[in-house]
Amino acid sequence: MEATTIQSTRQPEPIILIQETTLTGEEQAQFKKLTLVWLTTALALFPILVILGLLMRGSQAAILKMSPELFYAFMTLHGLGMVGIWYIAGMAGAGLLLSRYVRPSLALSRGVFWATLVAVVLLIVATLIGKFITGWYFLYPLPLYPADVWKPWATLAFFAFLTIAGVAWTLWTVDYLRAIASRYSLKRALAWDVLFKKVKESDVPPMILILTVSLISALAGFLAAVVLIALFAAEALSSGFTNDALLMKNLVFYFGHVLVNITMYLGVAMVYELFPAFAEKGKLTTKWMVAAAWNASLLLVNLAYFHHLYMDFVQPGLLQKLGQIASYLVSVPAGVVTIISVLSLAFGSRMTWRLPSLLFFLGVMGWAIGGMAAVVDSTIVVNFRFHNTLWVPAHFHTYYLAGVVFMILGFAFQYAAELSGKAENLRLGRWLTALLTVGAYGFLSMFFYAGAHSVPRRYAVYPSEVHQGAGYAQVAIVFILLILTGVIIYLWEYGRRCVHAFSAHSH
Amino acid sequence: MPVQQIAFLVWLLFAIIIAAVFGIIGWRSRQKVDVSPARVNRFRILLLVILLVLSVIFWAYTLPKVPYPTEARQPDMVVFVTGKQFNFGIATHPMPTEKEWEEVVNFGEPVVLPRNKLIEFRVTSLDVNHGFSLYDPDHLLIGQVQAMPGYMNRLRYRFTKPGEYTVLCLEYCGNGHHRMRGAFTVQ
Amino acid sequence: MRARFFCTLTLIGCLTMPLAAGKGTSAGLAGQPLKPGIPREDFYIFRKIPDAPVFTLERQTSIYRLLEKGPLLFTLVYTRCNGVCYPMIRSLRSAVERLGGLGTDYRILVLSFDPRDEPEDMAAMARVEGLSGHPHWIFGTTGPENIRQLVASVGYWRQPDSLKQQVNHPAVLIGLNRNGQIVRFLVGASIAPARLAEVIKEMRGEFVPSYPLPRKNVIFSCFQYQADKGLKLNWGFALLLMPGVVTLGGSLWIFHRGAHQRRSAPGGF
Numbered sequence: 001m002e003a004t005t006i007q008s009t010r011q012p013e014p015i016i017l018i019q020e021t022t023l024t025g026e027e028q029a030q031f032k033k034l035t036l037v038w039l040t041t042a043l044a045l046f047p048i049l050v051i052l053g054l055l056m057r058g059s060q061a062a063i064l065k066m067s068p069e070l071f072y073a074f075m076t077l078h079g080l081g082m083v084g085i086w087y088i089a090g091m092a093g094a095g096l097l098l099s100r101y102v103r104p105s106l107a108l109s110r111g112v113f114w115a116t117l118v119a120v121v122l123l124i125v126a127t128l129i130g131k132f133i134t135g136w137y138f139l140y141p142l143p144l145y146p147a148d149v150w151k152p153w154a155t156l157a158f159f160a161f162l163t164i165a166g167v168a169w170t171l172w173t174v175d176y177l178r179a180i181a182s183r184y185s186l187k188r189a190l191a192w193d194v195l196f197k198k199v200k201e202s203d204v205p206p207m208i209l210i211l212t213v214s215l216i217s218a219l220a221g222f223l224a225a226v227v228l229i230a231l232f233a234a235e236a237l238s239s240g241f242t243n244d245a246l247l248m249k250n251l252v253f254y255f256g257h258v259l260v261n262i263t264m265y266l267g268v269a270m271v272y273e274l275f276p277a278f279a280e281k282g283k284l285t286t287k288w289m290v291a292a293a294w295n296a297s298l299l300l301v302n303l304a305y306f307h308h309l310y311m312d313f314v315q316p317g318l319l320q321k322l323g324q325i326a327s328y329l330v331s332v333p334a335g336v337v338t339i340i341s342v343l344s345l346a347f348g349s350r351m352t353w354r355l356p357s358l359l360f361f362l363g364v365m366g367w368a369i370g371g372m373a374a375v376v377d378s379t380i381v382v383n384f385r386f387h388n389t390l391w392v393p394a395h396f397h398t399y400y401l402a403g404v405v406f407m408i409l410g411f412a413f414q415y416a417a418e419l420s421g422k423a424e425n426l427r428l429g430r431w432l433t434a435l436l437t438v439g440a441y442g443f444l445s446m447f448f449y450a451g452a453h454s455v456p457r458r459y460a461v462y463p464s465e466v467h468q469g470a471g472y473a474q475v476a477i478v479f480i481l482l483i484l485t486g487v488i489i490y491l492w493e494y495g496r497r498c499v500h501a502f503s504a505h506s507h
Numbered sequence: 508m509p510v511q512q513i514a515f516l517v518w519l520l521f522a523i524i525i526a527a528v529f530g531i532i533g534w535r536s537r538q539k540v541d542v543s544p545a546r547v548n549r550f551r552i553l554l555l556v557i558l559l560v561l562s563v564i565f566w567a568y569t570l571p572k573v574p575y576p577t578e579a580r581q582p583d584m585v586v587f588v589t590g591k592q593f594n595f596g597i598a599t600h601p602m603p604t605e606k607e608w609e610e611v612v613n614f615g616e617p618v619v620l621p622r623n624k625l626i627e628f629r630v631t632s633l634d635v636n637h638g639f640s641l642y643d644p645d646h647l648l649i650g651q652v653q654a655m656p657g658y659m660n661r662l663r664y665r666f667t668k669p670g671e672y673t674v675l676c677l678e679y680c681g682n683g684h685h686r687m688r689g690a691f692t693v694q
Numbered sequence: 695m696r697a698r699f700f701c702t703l704t705l706i707g708c709l710t711m712p713l714a715a716g717k718g719t720s721a722g723l724a725g726q727p728l729k730p731g732i733p734r735e736d737f738y739i740f741r742k743i744p745d746a747p748v749f750t751l752e753r754q755t756s757i758y759r760l761l762e763k764g765p766l767l768f769t770l771v772y773t774r775c776n777g778v779c780y781p782m783i784r785s786l787r788s789a790v791e792r793l794g795g796l797g798t799d800y801r802i803l804v805l806s807f808d809p810r811d812e813p814e815d816m817a818a819m820a821r822v823e824g825l826s827g828h829p830h831w832i833f834g835t836t837g838p839e840n841i842r843q844l845v846a847s848v849g850y851w852r853q854p855d856s857l858k859q860q861v862n863h864p865a866v867l868i869g870l871n872r873n874g875q876i877v878r879f880l881v882g883a884s885i886a887p888a889r890l891a892e893v894i895k896e897m898r899g900e901f902v903p904s905y906p907l908p909r910k911n912v913i914f915s916c917f918q919y920q921a922d923k924g925l926k927l928n929w930g931f932a933l934l935l936m937p938g939v940v941t942l943g944g945s946l947w948i949f950h951r952g953a954h955q956r957r958s959a960p961g962g963f
Contacts, residue, residue, distance in 0.1 A: 181952025223937035247930040313660040314904035344547040348540025365529040388677040452515035454648035459685040579901040601736030
């Protein structure tokens with residue numbers, strides 16, 4: 001990895017990390033441009049979805065008055081939207097990094113982009129106009145009980161969104177796997193040669209291992225969604241066929257859990273690939289510990305979702321306990337391996353902290369803190385009192401907002417900076433990171449605190465028994481405004497670089 | 508100390524340790540120090556072993572305490588709970604139909620439960636999934652179970668604190684989710 | 695002659711929806727709210743049934759004396775029945791044979807609710823079903839007043855049909871614990887082994903934290919228990935495994951296809 005030497009100036013040139021690819025000529029230019037379009041689309045939607053979150057907290061804080069239908073429409077759109085944008089940004093970024101070793105399909109990525117746009121429009125129409133307000137998980141049989149709130153066309157639009165996005169993203173996933181398979185055997189991609197001690201370490205980068213693990217898992221998650229949608233359709237179209245509520249719940253959490261988990265891993269893959277260069281150290285290699293931890297994740301990610309069903313006593317007790325054990329084992333090894341890698345890279349490195357490396361570093365920290373909160377909640381006795389309280393959004397917002405979102409923001413900024421060649425303002429980078437971090441943890445702490453004080457999640461307004469929730473929401477609003485300010489400054493800096501890159505291209 | 512508080516403090520402790528370690532390492536990135544990969548690896552294994560041992564201790568402590576009883580002790584009282592958009596019917600008799608549910612919700616006497624007795628809640632739903640929760644007189648969430656259509660879930664609880672208990676819905680069930688509630692008294 | 699039993703069978707038909715074998719859903723009660731008159735477990739749970747003498751060909755005993763030796767599966771029949779009684783005993787027998795535990799965990803008491811039945815008639819019924827002299831199947835009669843009390847205590851009913859000279863009645867299997875309390879109910883002529891397993895578990899002193907309610911047309915349920923064999927797979931579970939299995943196959947296929955490219959590409963490994 002050729003990392004340019006860092007000058008001790010306040011405004012150094014960006015280091016060139018991402019740009020080299022196996023693609024050539026026009027195809028490479030097109031691929032880079034498409035990646036930028038993907039990232040920019042996701043980033044442009046980000047502040048809008050943050051504002052939806054802000055409005056929801058405003059309603060909970062009893063500051064804003066809105067109809068429950070509007071609140072729950074925002075909630076549905078915010079949830080699916082956020083998972084969606086970070087998934088596509090993560091996948092687009094992963095595609096660019098993959099293209100350094102293998103050749104993902106440009107045409108397919110382009111097709112998926114248009115399909116995604118159509119899906120997004122359908123989602124917005126279904127939720128904001130059609131008031132299809134079932135929450136992201138459209139838990140069976142709620143979509144079949146519209147109670148005059150939404151019309152059949154809204155249900156149709158929502159399931160069309162799911163189907164189009166599902167098919168497009170499945171194809172995207174399969175294409176990445178195909179690209180990896182064109183260079184690496186499954187044994188090497190999953191580092192089984194290292195795992196079974198055939199070799200001491202593998203020259204297949206850890207990023208490939210993590211992506212292979214993620215993509216295979218994502219495929220299983222999408223297929224669970226296919227089964228789910230098919231069963232919904234079967235019930236809607238046939239007369240007399242009824243689904244089993246337990247099976248449907250298992251399927252939706254299988255799909256949802258895996259998708260969210262995978263998005264996190266996409267960010268982690270970026271960190272593995274790029275952070276060593278920021279720390280001015282050689283690339284990470286795939287050693288036994290790394291191989292073992294990520295293979296354990298592959299094995300267990302299919303079982304961890306059981307923790308969503310702890311309060312369904314009909315689920316066999318054995319699976320519940322298995323869920324607790326799997327939830328610990330899926331996060332602890334991969335987390336420890338990653339955290340120690342990143343810490344050891346930073347330690348004594350005399351690295352220059354730039355915006356991307358700061359966000360990567362803090363993103364891993366957010367993953368760890370959020371992961372710890374997840375582990376606490378995946379303990380059945382604790383879940384008995386935390387399930388569907390604000391503790392749940394607390395933990396996943398931690399590893400999303402302060403975790404994978406930080407990582408992807410870091411990645412996107414690095415990419416735009418490289419393309420533009422514009423100097424980086426280190427001081428601004430630090431202030432911006434501080435703003436985002438303070439905003440994020442302030443906002444999150446209110447979720448955690450409310451969860452520990454029995455405040456339920458998904459409430460448009462709080463009844464008197466849990467009125468304390470309103471106070472926490474008021475405090476949270478201040479911090480969300482900090483986040484929003486940070487995001488706007490970030491987007492300004494990012495946007496300037498994109499514009500610069502494009503105008504440089506056209507010259 | 509309520510479970511929530513213990514869980515919160517455990518998490519907070521870990522979160523502070525994690526943040527401190529990241530802070531210190533971030534600070535120590537300013538000086539040049541050479542670290543041998545072997546040392547890092549040893550440290551990684553040590554940390555992993557510690558965390559796995561901690562996990563096993565956690566499991567050994569928490570898994571036997573799951574809220575799914577295994578022993579079929581005779582409950583002292585059976586209470587039936589039926590959820591339906593957007594109310595909980597709570598009664599000492601079952602409500603298999605909408606009509607009976609409406610009667611309980613509209614005209615039913617509030618259920619009074621004895622203290623220190625084993626109470627069994629038989630919880631189900633007539634429409635979508637709901638979450639049956641127990642908020643004690645101090646509004647502390649002390650337990651819950653899902654109300655799932657097509658299934659009867661059995662939650663057992665022994666109340667020690669007398670007073671008014673509230674039931675809030677803990678599974679999103681539509682535009683009236685936050686309004687959905689029920690109540691009973693423990694004497 | 696068969697047409698005679700039509701009415702009884704219609705009733706049974708609406709009480710039982712034997713889905714494909716192994717589906718485990720108990721009597722589907724036409725999905726709608728249960729009609730009054732069909733015994734429903736919720737209403738009778740943990741109530742004590744009254745004691746009653748039991749007359750068999752060999753001896754005279756009583757329900758509570760039988761309970762001293764352990765829990766009982768209890769059902770009411772009549773020997774002249776041309777409808778549900780014999781098929782139910784047959785179904786129960788096959789379920790019990792599959793599950794095991796008879797004699798150790800529980801015994802089965804089949805009582806006649808027809809005052810005309812004599813212990814000889816019940817013995818004949820046992821013989822017809824191949825259970826004659828079985829130590830753990832008790833076929834007996836009781837007194838007319840006892841019948842009335844028992845029928846009332848479990849929400850059972852009898853409706854004479856003079857036209858067909860039959861008595862319409864539901865098919866109910868009741869799990870009694872050692873105290874004579876009703877632990878579980880199963881309604882319907884077709885005894886699903888998975889449901890019976892739950893009843894047996896409960897009678898044995900194990901807690902079953904959840905059970906499915908009678909439903910219509912549910913084909914893909916998820917998990918089912920069998921008392922001694924643990925989890926039982928069915929179609930719902932297969933659907934849950936499908937994504938994992940297809941992904942495994944799909945991934946292997948993608949990498950298998952890639953092998954060709956890897957060989958031909960110069961930079962390949």
